Amino acid sequence: xxxxxxxxxxxxxxxxxxxxxxxxxxxxxxxxxxxxxxxxxxxxxxxxxxxxxxxxxxxxxxxxxxxxxxxxxxxxxxxxxxxxxxxxxxxxxxxxxxxxxxxxxxxxxxxxxxxxxxxxxxxxxxxxxxxxxxxxxxxxxxxxxxxxxxxxxxxxxxxxxxxxxxxxxxxxxxxxxxxxxxxxxxxxxxxxxxxxxxxxxxxxxxxxxxxxxxxxxxxxxxxxxxxxxxxxxxxxxxxxxxxxxxxxxxxxxxxxxxxxxxxxxxxxxxxxxxxxxxxxxxxxxxxxxxxxxxxxxxxxxxxxxxxxxxxxxxxxxxxxxxxxxxxxxxxxxxxxxxxxxxxxxxxxxxxxxxxxxxxxxxxxxxxxxxxxxxxxxxxxxxxxxxxxxxxxxxxxxxxxxxxxxxxxxxxxxxxxxxxxxxxxxxxxxxxxxxxxxxxxxxxxxxxxxxxxxxxxxxxxxxxxxxxxxxxxxxxxxxxxxxxxxxxxxxxxxxxxxxxxxxxxxxxxxxxxxxxxxxxxxxxxxxxxxxxxxxxxxxxxxxxxxxxxxxxxxxxxxxxxxxxxxxxxxxxxxxxxxxxxxxxxxx
Numbered sequence: 277x278x279x280x281x282x283x284x285x286x287x288x289x290x291x292x293x294x295x296x297x298x299x300x301x302x303x304x305x306x307x308x309x310x311x312x313x314x315x316x317x318x319x320x321x322x323x324x325x326x327x328x329x330x331x332x333x334x335x336x337x338x339x340x341x342x343x344x345x346x347x348x349x350x351x352x353x354x355x356x357x358x359x360x361x362x363x364x365x366x367x368x369x370x371x372x373x374x375x376x377x378x379x380x381x382x383x384x385x386x387x388x389x390x391x392x393x394x395x396x397x398x399x400x401x402x403x404x405x406x407x408x409x410x411x412x413x414x415x416x417x418x419x420x421x422x423x424x425x426x427x428x429x430x431x432x433x434x435x436x437x438x439x440x441x442x443x444x445x446x447x448x449x450x451x452x453x454x455x456x457x458x459x460x461x462x463x464x465x466x467x468x469x470x471x472x473x474x475x476x477x478x479x480x481x482x483x484x485x486x487x488x489x490x491x492x493x494x495x496x497x498x499x500x501x502x503x504x505x506x507x508x509x510x511x512x513x514x515x516x517x518x519x520x521x522x523x524x525x526x527x528x529x530x531x532x533x534x535x536x537x538x539x540x541x542x543x544x545x546x547x548x549x550x551x552x553x554x555x556x557x558x559x560x561x562x563x564x565x566x567x568x569x570x571x572x573x574x575x576x577x578x579x580x581x582x583x584x585x586x587x588x589x590x591x592x593x594x595x596x597x598x599x600x601x602x603x604x605x606x607x608x609x610x611x612x613x614x615x616x617x618x619x620x621x622x623x624x625x626x627x628x629x630x631x632x633x634x635x636x637x638x639x640x641x642x643x644x645x646x647x648x649x650x651x652x653x654x655x656x657x658x659x660x661x662x663x664x665x666x667x668x669x670x671x672x673x674x675x676x677x678x679x680x681x682x683x684x685x686x687x688x689x690x691x692x693x694x695x696x697x698x699x700x701x702x703x704x705x706x707x708x709x710x711x712x713x714x715x716x717x718x719x720x721x722x723x724x725x726x727x728x729x730x731x732x733x734x735x736x737x738x739x740x741x742x743x744x745x746x747x748x749x750x751x752x753x754x755x756x757x758x759x760x761x762x763x764x765x766x767x768x769x770x771x772x773x774x775x776x777x778x779x780x781x782x783x784x785x786x787x788x789x790x791x792x793x794x795x796x797x798x799x800x801x802x803x804x805x806x807x808x809x810x811x812x813x814x815x816x817x818x819x820x821x822x823x824x825x826x827x828x829x830x831x832x833x834x835x836x837x838x839x840x841x842x843x844x845x846x847x848x849x850x851x852x853x854x855x856x857x858x859x860x861x862x
Contacts, residue, residue, distance in 0.1 A: 279783075280450065280782045280783060280830060281781070281782050281783065282346040282351070282587070282588070282782075283346075283587040283588065283780070283782065283839060283840040284346065284587070284588045284840065285586060285587060285588050285589075285594055285598060285840050285841045285842070286598075286841065286842065287593065287594035287595040287597055287598040287601075288346070288347055288586075288587075288588035288589065288594040290594075290595075291347060291594045291595065292595075293315070293316070293338055294315060294316075295312065295314065295315060296314050296315065296338065296340070296341075296347075296594070296595070297312075297314055297340065297458055297592075297593075297595065297596065297622075298312050298314065299596050299624060301380075301382055301457070301458040301460060301622060301623060301624060302623055303549075303550070303623060303624060303627040304472065304474075304549045304550060304623070304627070304695050305469070305471065305472060305547055305549060306547060306548040306549065307462050307464070307546070307547055307548075308546075309462055309463045309464075310460055310461065310462035310463075311366075311368070311460060311461045311462070312458065312459075312460050313339070313364060313366065313422075313458075313459040313460055313461065314339050314340055314458055314459060314460075315338070315339060316336050316337070316338060316339075317336070317337055317338075317339045317362045317363060317364040318333040318335070318336060318337070318362070318363040318364070319333060319334060319335065319336070319337040319343065319350065319360065319361060319362055319363075320332070320333040320334045320360075320361045321334060321343070321352060321354060321358055321359070321360050321361070322358065322359050322361065323357065323358060323359075324359060325359060326359050326389050326425035326427060327389075327425075329361070329391070329394075329423060329425075330361050333361070333363060335349075335350070336349065337349060337350050337362070339362070339364075339455050339459060340382065340455050340456055340457050340458055340459060340592055341456065341589050341590075341592050342385070342452035342453055342454050342455075342456050342590055342591065342592065343360060343453065343454055344450055344451070344452045344453065344590060345452060345588065345589050345590040345592070346587070346588045346589070347588045347589045347592070347594060353442075353450075353451070353453075354426070354427075354428050354451075354453040354454065355442070356427075356428070356429045356430070356432055356433070356442075357427075358427070359425050359426065359427055360425070360426040360427070360428070360453060360454050361423065361424070361425055361426075362422075362423065362424040362426070362454070362455060363421065363422070363423050363424075364421075364422050365419055365420070365421050365422075366419070366420055366422075367418055367419055367420075368415075368418065368419075368420055368461070369418075370415060370418070371412065371463045374465060374466040375412075375463050375464065375465060375466070376410050376412045376463070376464050376465070376466060376468070377410070377411055377412045377415065377461055377462075377463055378408050378409070378410055378411070378461060378462055378463075378464055379392070379397070379408065379409045379410075379411045379422070379459075379460075379461050380406065380407075380408045380458075380459065380460050380461065380462070381400070381406060381407055381408075381455065381457070381459055382406050382456075382457025382458045382459070382622055382623075383403060383404055383405065383406060383455075383456055383457040383620075383622075384400060384403065384407075384424070384426060384454065384455050384456070384457075385403030385404070385426075385428055385452065385453050385454060385456055385591075386401065386402065386403040386426075386427065386428045386429065386430075386433065386435045386437070386453070387399075387400070387401045387403075387426070387427050387428070387435065388400055388424055388425060388426045388427075389424070389425045390409055390422070390423075390424050391422070391423040391424070391425075392409075392411045392414035392415075392420060392421070392422055392423075393414050393415070393416055393420060393421050394421070394423075395414050397409050397411050397414050401435060401681075402435060402436065402681070402684075402685055402688065403428070403435060403436065403437070403453075403456075404436060404438075404619070404620040404641050404685070404689075405620070405685065405688045405689070405692060406457070406692065411461075424455065426453060426454045426455070428451070428453035428454070430442050430451040430453075431451070431645055431646075434643065434675055434677045434678040434681050435643060435681060436640075436641035436642065436643040436681065436682070436685055437451070437641070437642075437643055438618040438619050438641045438642055439583060439585075439617070439618050439619070440452060444830065444831075445785070445831060446787050446831055446832075447787070447831075447832065449583075449585055449829055449830050450590065450830065452590045452591055456590070456591045456592045457592065457622050458622070464490075464545060465543060465544040465545050466544075467489060467490070467493055467495055467543035467544060467545070468489065468490050468543065468544075468545040469487055469488070469489060469490075469540065469542055469543075469545050469547055470488050470489060470490045471488040471691070472485065472486070472487055472488070472540065472547070472549055472695070473485070473486035473488070473694055473695065474486075474549070474551045474694075474695045475727065476551060476552065476553045476554055476555065476697075477519065478525065478527065478553045478554065478555050478571065479555065481521055481522055481523065481525055482519045482520060482521055482522065483501075483519065483520055483522055483536075483551055483553070484517070484518070484519045485499065485517070485518055485519070485520065485540075486516060486517045487516050487517075487540065487542060488516070489516070489542070489543065493543070494515075494516050495542045495543030496512065496513070496514055496542065496543075497512070497513045497514075497516075497518070497540065497541070497542040498510070498511070498512045498513075498540070498541045498542070499511055499512075499513070499520060499538060499539070499540050499541075500538065500539045501520065501522065501536050501537070501538050502536065502537040502538070502539070503526070503536060504537075508522065508523065508536070509521055509522055509523065522536070522553060525553045526553065527553055527554060527571050528552030528553055528554040528630075528633075528697055529554065529570055529571065529633065530607075530612045530633040530634065530635060531633065532633070533552070533630065533631055533632060533633030533697075533698075534552065534553075535550045535551065535552050535630060535631060535697065536550060536551055536552070536553070537549075537550050538550060538551065549695075550630075550697075551695065551697065552630060552697035552698075554570060554571055554697060555570070555571055555572065555727070556568070556569065556570060556700045556701075556727065556728055556729060557569045557572070557729075558729065558743060558764060559572065559573075559574055561574055563815075563817075565765075565816075565817035565819070566762060566763065566764045566765075566817070566819070567764065567819050567862070568700070568701075568729065568764055568819050568820060570635075570700070574819075574862070575612075575859075575862070576814070576819060576820065576858055576859045576861070576862020577612065577613040577635060577637075577700075577766075577819070577820035577821070577822075578610070578611055578612055578613060578820075578821055578855050578858045578859055578862075579611055579612070579613030579614055579615050579635070579637065579820070579821065579822045579823070580606055580611055580613075580614055580615070580822065580823050580824075580825060580826045580836070581615050581617050581769060581822055581823065581824045581825040581826065582602075582614040582615060582616055582617060582825070582826045582827075583617050583618070583619065583825065583826070583827070583829055584616065584617070584619045584621055584625075585827070585829045585830075586598070586841075587782060587839040587840045587841075588840075591619070592622075596624060598841070599621075599622075599624065599625045599628055600628050600632075601841070602826065602827075602837075602841070603625075603628050603629060603632050603634050604632060605837070605844070606634065606826065607632060607633065607634055608848065608852070609836075609846075609848050609851040609852050609855065610851060610852040610853075610854070610855025610856055610859070611634075611851075611855055612633075612634065612635055612855075612859065613634065613635035613636070613637060613700075613820070613822070614629070614634055614635075614636055614637070614826070615636075615637040615639065615703070615768070615822045616636060616637065616638050616639060617639050617706070617825075618639050618641055618642050618706060618709075619639070619641065620638075620641060620689065620692070620693070623692075626693065626696040626698065626699065629696070629698040630696065630697040630698050633698070634698055635698050635700050636696065636698045636699045636700065636701075637699075637700065637701040637702075637703055637731070637822070638689070638693060638696075638699055638701070638702055638703065639703040639706055639734070640682075640685065640686060640689055640702070640703065640704045640705070641685065641689075642705070642706060642709040642710045643678055643681065643682060643710050644671070644672035644673045644675065644678050644679075644682075644709070644710030644712075645672035645709075645710065646672055647670060647671070647672045647708065647709055647710075648669055648670025648671075648672070649670075650670055651668065651669075651670025651671060651708055651737075652670060652671075652707055652708040652709060655736075656707070656708070656735065656736035656737070656748075657751075661736055661737045661738050661739075662708075662737055663739070664705075664708070664711045664712055664713065664714050664733075664737055664739060665712070665713075670708070671708055671709075671710065671711050671712060671737075672709070672710050673710055673711065673712040678710075679712055682710065682712075683717070683720075686704065686717070686720070686721065686724075687724065690702075690721070690724045690725050694725060699728065700728055700729065701728060701729045701730070701731055702721060702725070702728055702729075702730050702731070703730075703731045703734050703768075704717050704718065704721060704730065704731075704732055704733075705717075705732065705733050705734065705737075706734045706735060707734065707735040707736060707737075707748065708733075708735075708736060708737045711733060711737055714732050714733050714737070714739045714741065714742075715732070715739045715740070715741045717732070718730055718732040718739075718741045718742045719741070729742075729743040729744070729764070730742045730743050730744075731743065731744040731746050731766065731768060732744070733746065734746045734748070734768050734769070735747070735748035735768065735769060736748065740760075740761055741761075742763065743763055743764055744763050744764050744765075744766045744768070745757075745759035745761075745763045745764070745765050745766070746766050746768045747765075747766070747767050747768060747769075747770075748768060748769040748770070749767065749769070749770045750769070750770065750771075750772055750789040750824075751789060751790075753809060754767060754770060754809045754810065754813065756813050756816060756817070756818060764819045764820070765813075765816075765817045765818050765819055766818070766819055766820035766821075766822075767810070767813075767818060767820065767821045767822065768820070768822050769822055769824050770805075770810075770821065770822070770823060770824065771789070771802065771805060771823045771824050771834070772788055772789035772790065772824040772825070772834040773788065773789065773790050773792060773798055773801055773802055773805070773834060774786065774787075774788025774789070774790065774791050774792065774798075774832075774833045774834040775791070775792045775793070775794070775795060775797075775798040775833065775845055776791075776793075776833060777828075777833070777838050777843055777845065780828075780838035780839065780840050780842060780843055781828070781833060781838075781839070782828075782829075782830045782831075782839050783830060783831050785831050786831065786833050787831040787832050787833065787834075788832065788833055788834040789824075789834060795845050795846075798845060798846070799845075799846055799847050799850060802846065802851075803850055803854065806854045806858075807854075810858070811854075811857055811858065811861065814858065814861045814862050815861070818862075819862060821858065823836075827839060827841065836851075
């Protein structure tokens with residue numbers, strides 16, 4: 277395997293190592309009384325299990341960056357069978373008599389145990405989902421010692437791993453591990469809000485709230501809704517579920533991403549949140565073609581495939597500004613959608629999409645394997661779709677525990693991202709990777725969340741369900757067939773045109789679907805692709821396009837941005853004009 281060249285992004289060059297990613301990590305469940313624990317921790321990698329605490333540590337690691345990343349300061353690969361240990365000491369003020377101290381982890385990849393002052397406080401499985409532990413009962417002195425043990429089998433276990441592989445190359449990227457999102461504590465009252473579920477109901481000028489309390493309790497709830505600083509609605513409720521009228525409301529859209537602020541008080545707890553008044557759906561156009569809709573009107577989705585890998589932080593951006601810059605850059609070029617590909621981002625990424633006005637298609641994180649190339653590459657290339665039963669070896673889902681983990685994670689994903697204003701489409705399976713029972717999964721997903729559309733099998737192995745006829749087209753011209761089920765026609769991956777950029781590439785082994793020597797050639801080819809193959813399909817019912825991809829990643833040099841985010845390969849004005857035509861005609 278070739279060696280990667282580590283490159284800093286502009287934000288990695290300016291990183292604050294004393295307090296990285298210090299913004300409050302949950303914008304829709306915000307409290308004031310919190311402490312960020314990002315920064316320097318001790319680490320060790322041992323061959324022993326998760327119960328043998330190290331007698332000494334190997335050195336320091338910058339949390340929340342995985343040890344494999346440049347920004348962590350470690351640059352070591354955690355292997356199956358090894359245990360990655362973290363330790364951090366910090367001072368605290370003990371909560372008042374009925375207060376509780378909650379320890380939060382944004383994400384730890386893949387399986388971990390957490391110790392507080394030498395006692396096991398909790399554990400977690402699943403490398404993409406947050407978890408919290410009430411550590412109040414483990415407090416003794418005015419110093420807390422947090423120790424975390426992590427194991428990660430990457431693509432060789434039953435947990436979701438997405439695009440990571442221990443043997444990276446091509447479209448598969450370096451496996452990362454450990455703590456990769458913010459760690460923090462906050463003080464809450466005994467009876468406190470654990471989650472909020474927000475459902476906009478613009479058709480009745482209402483918004484529905486469900487307030488979920490810790491330990492399944494309930495409390496009288498007061499809520500205020502603000503347009504900027506002006507209160508526009510309020511109410512007091514004795515139940516955990518209620519609706520609130522929003523008179524003369526303002527719609528959310530990519531052109532006008534207006535967000536209402538909220539303050540919620542319940543059981544002595546106070547949190548701040550936000551929501552947008554919008555509805556997603558499918559409508560017929562004047563020619564009878566099904567179109568994606570926003571607020572009851574057709575809207576063409578012109579997007580980019582966004583993997584969310586960084587040349588310095590891997591899964592983790594160097595700063596909040598790094599996320600904002602990418603979303604803004606895509607929006608400036610006229611794109612109105614990003615497909616978050618096989619990864620779940622920190623919640624602040626979705627917040628920025630909400631406030632900046634960028635629609636989101638959210639993939640579920642794939643697992644299972646190994647995948648058969650005959651099933652996931654060769655058959656789809658000639659247009660053959662298989663029934664995705666668990667007996668099909670090539671889908672990589674013969675392991676029952678892995679299938680159960682996927683369904684567990686589906687519920688986790690929807691619960692985590694349900695309130696995201698910009699999230700319009702769920703994508704359970706991609707190109708057959710770990711796919712199983714997609715028709716049933718799609719129906720189960722519809723029961724959990726009926727407010728969004730579903731691309732049940734992106735690319736191929738279509739099971740005839742969901743809301744999309746979903747195409748992935750590389751290497752050959754795009755041909756669209758009438759959909760017997762009357763679903764939305766969407767080109768959910770295409771292009772992948774590549775161009776080397778000297779001094780900004782991670783490897784010498786270059787991967788792309790079509791290679792061009794110069795930026796001029798690349799731009800001309802992309803303009804021709806959109807003009808000749810894509811735009812003419814809109815009048816035939818094409819309703820969404822997703823170009824591959826936003827950035828280069830390791831071997832892949834098919835991004836419109838380089839891996840270090842320092843060069844834009846495309847002519848921004850040309851791309852903006854293409855997107856204006858797409859969105860106007862769609």
